[in-house]
Amino acid sequence: MERLLKFFMVITFVSVLSVITSCDLEGLGDLVGDYEDVYDEFKQIADQTGGKITEAEEAEDVPGQIIQIIQQQAQGQIGAEIMLLIDKTGSMRDDIDAVVEGLNLIIDELPDNARLGLATYGDKNVDGSEWFSFVDLTSDHDSIKGELDKIETTGGGDWRESVFDGIYETIDRATWWDSAPLRLVICIGDAPPLTGSDTTYSLKDVVAKSKELDPAVNVFMIAIKK
16 A cells, blocks of 8 residues: 555656646746857847947956957047946846956046946846936946946846847937947847847837937947856
């Protein structure tokens, strides 16, 4: 009798596990994903807004990638305007810390009269009013240091984040000077965009928003491999 009871317990456990596994697998793509998805979808954003995509192997590489973009795109552009946009969900804590550590070097590379701004994004579906933060373009670069130090990471929900919404809101809210010769958004993240009903804005919306100004706002994407 005891053996029979154990047999039925094992069968029941396996059946329940099978159901749970089946359900989990259906939503697994929403919880974890492949880096190739990040790269491919970030590249679409960059390509269609006149920017480029670069890769960071780990957190310590992020400041160097930002500096490289500034050197290649803004060198000699007096009055260039650059918004840093950072995914602030939990997995990005070390990347944010790396940007804080390297900010002085980043500022040193800014061309004359350049303005710098800062925005962050998470997942607007689960992070509530904290999903997005914004500090407008300013010549007071030291104030950006203080704002970086204040960034608190959020949960972010599943794997994908509000990338499209973050970029759109950043471009829309920034007070770009009419005389600016160059307008850049440098977006740093390790997860691809939410899509469909989970996002307010789509890639098409982001591209249209980036081209409303002349010169356009070019979006440069830094994809973090870790």
